[in-house]
Amino acid sequence: MSAIRLLVGTRKGAFILTSDGRRKNWAVSGPHFGGWEIYHLKGSPADPNRIYASQSSGWFGQVIQRSNDGGKTWAPVGNKFVYDGVPGTHQWYDGTQHPWEFKRVWHLEPSMTDPDTVFAGVEDAALFRSTDGGQTWQPGAGGMCLHTILLDPTDPARIFVAISAAGAFRSDDAGQTWRPINHGLRSDYIPDPTAEVGHCVHRIAMHPSRPRVLFMQKHWDVMRSDDAGDSWHEVSGNLPTDFGFPIEVHAHEPETIYVVPIKSDSEHYPPDGKLRVYRSRAGGNEWEALTKGLPQSDCYVNVLRDAMAVDLLDPCGVYFGTTGGQVYASCDAGDNWSPIVRDLPAVVSVEAQTLP
Amino acid sequence: MIRVVLPVHLRTLAQIDGELTLKVGSPVTQRSILDALEAAYPMLRGTLRDQVTLRRRPFVRFFACGQDLAHDPPDTPLPAAIATGAEPFLIVGAIAGG
Numbered sequence: 001m002s003a004i005r006l007l008v009g010t011r012k013g014a015f016i017l018t019s020d021g022r023r024k025n026w027a028v029s030g031p032h033f034g035g036w037e038i039y040h041l042k043g044s045p046a047d048p049n050r051i052y053a054s055q056s057s058g059w060f061g062q063v064i065q066r067s068n069d070g071g072k073t074w075a076p077v078g079n080k081f082v083y084d085g086v087p088g089t090h091q092w093y094d095g096t097q098h099p100w101e102f103k104r105v106w107h108l109e110p111s112m113t114d115p116d117t118v119f120a121g122v123e124d125a126a127l128f129r130s131t132d133g134g135q136t137w138q139p140g141a142g143g144m145c146l147h148t149i150l151l152d153p154t155d156p157a158r159i160f161v162a163i164s165a166a167g168a169f170r171s172d173d174a175g176q177t178w179r180p181i182n183h184g185l186r187s188d189y190i191p192d193p194t195a196e197v198g199h200c201v202h203r204i205a206m207h208p209s210r211p212r213v214l215f216m217q218k219h220w221d222v223m224r225s226d227d228a229g230d231s232w233h234e235v236s237g238n239l240p241t242d243f244g245f246p247i248e249v250h251a252h253e254p255e256t257i258y259v260v261p262i263k264s265d266s267e268h269y270p271p272d273g274k275l276r277v278y279r280s281r282a283g284g285n286e287w288e289a290l291t292k293g294l295p296q297s298d299c300y301v302n303v304l305r306d307a308m309a310v311d312l313l314d315p316c317g318v319y320f321g322t323t324g325g326q327v328y329a330s331c332d333a334g335d336n337w338s339p340i341v342r343d344l345p346a347v348v349s350v351e352a353q354t355l356p
Numbered sequence: 357m358i359r360v361v362l363p364v365h366l367r368t369l370a371q372i373d374g375e376l377t378l379k380v381g382s383p384v385t386q387r388s389i390l391d392a393l394e395a396a397y398p399m400l401r402g403t404l405r406d407q408v409t410l411r412r413r414p415f416v417r418f419f420a421c422g423q424d425l426a427h428d429p430p431d432t433p434l435p436a437a438i439a440t441g442a443e444p445f446l447i448v449g450a451i452a453g454g
Contacts, residue, residue, distance in 0.1 A: 035365055059415040059449040060365060060403040076369065076399040080407045 004311050005070065005353040007051065008321055009038035012345035014053055016071045023317055023331040026340045032074065033065065040306055040349040042108050047115040048353050052134060054105035054120070062104050064134050077134035081105070081122060084139035100124045107306060109149035121146035125163045127175060147305055148204050152211040160214065160229060162201040168216065170229050181229030185218060202245045203305040207254035215257050215284070217247040222259055224284050235284020240271050246308035250333060251316040255283040258318060258334060260303040269300035277320070279334050293337035294328065301326070306349035313354060321347025358389055359444035366447070370397040375444055384439040386418055387430040404447065419446040
């Protein structure tokens with residue numbers, strides 16, 4: 001029987017949750033790297049036991065950890081992230097120019113084919129790539145974070161990334177050159193609401209069978225592109241609020257997508273104290289609230305951008321973690337939910353591995 | 357031998373218990389201790405000082421013989437008690453964040 005391994009990053013360590021394919025009984029391993037912020041962990045599609053983890057601390061900076069045995073043991077690898085050339089400056093909060101500087105790794109995206117190749121999206125926004133299992137990092141592009149990295153499974157040269165307060169970008173030459181892909185986005189909170197860049201994209205998602213179809217949760221608005229990001233249109237439809245962070249696609253239904261509406265950008269919690277996942281089976285616009293098993297009163301947690309994932313089983317499992325330390329699981333595509341754990345540190349990221 | 361005490365998170369990262377000892381050539385300075393420390397424990401690179409500029413990280417402090425040495429130039433010779441191993445070189449994470 002197949003098994004599921006969830007890789008959970010939290011503010012105070014990493015946790016690994018495992019279950020057999022029934023997804024009813026879960027074992028909890030951790031905390032790994034206790035006391036450190038674990039922004040993200042992700043396993044290699046080519047070798048699921050190869051897992052990379054971003055470990056960071058306001059005191060001691062960035063460490064990258066690697067496991068070759070599915071998270072049982074770990075070893076630190078390279079953590080030297082140096083921007084290419086002179087990275088220039090940007091205006092800081094006090095109006096002065098401040099140099100771009102590396103702060104932390106937000107997202108690790110292993111190659112689909114090579115366990116030793118992994119991309120890192122970092123703050124201040126840049127993309128790094130390692131081809132030696134994380135030992136050394138080469139800059140690939142450069143107060144923002146590069147938080148989303150999507151690799152096109154049909155075209156190794158095509159990469160999509162998203163950057164907070166900047167937007168979505170695409171490379172068609174394996175990261176050598178990039179162009180903004182934000183046509184159709186509208187952000188009324190920036191000086192030019194339809195500017196080429198400056199949009200606060202929170203996450204983008206794709207189904208591997210249709211890499212030209214992208215779904216986006218923006219700061220406000222849920223958006224869709226059918227042309228690899230060349231143009232976007234809004235699909236917020238009947239959502240109670242279109243602010244939120246994660247967006248995810250069903251493993252077997254490319255038109256089924258999930259978001260977690262959050263009340264507003266100044267109140268990072270669900271509307272009406274009700275934690276609801278919204279599912280659209282039409283690729284957007286028509287949404288249904290999924291509430292069974294989720295708290296429907298007095299709930300004021302947030303769900304962060306990398307804290308939702310799906311597995312590959314049938315029916316599709318959907319998982320998300322909250323800033324209140326709960327990790328919820330649905331083994332029927334979102335119809336019913338139950339907590340795997342309730343009291344972890346604030347959850348930053350959740351990734352699901354489907355193991356043979 | 358130089359005695360060095362690391363903060364708990366870095367002891368975990370370096371997989372050591374208690375204080376560690378290092379062989380450091382003369383003169384014994386902050387820089388020579390950190391160079392020897394990072395050579396012996398490469399996983400600590402970048403956690404105490406920037407890997408390019410070699411500047412101390414903001415929330416990392418160095419103490420020895422009852423003195424805060426964090427603002428001293430990195431090549432200033434440290435007190436003799438450090439060089440002889442009578443006193444440890446303390447690397448401390450600043451108390452910050454409430």
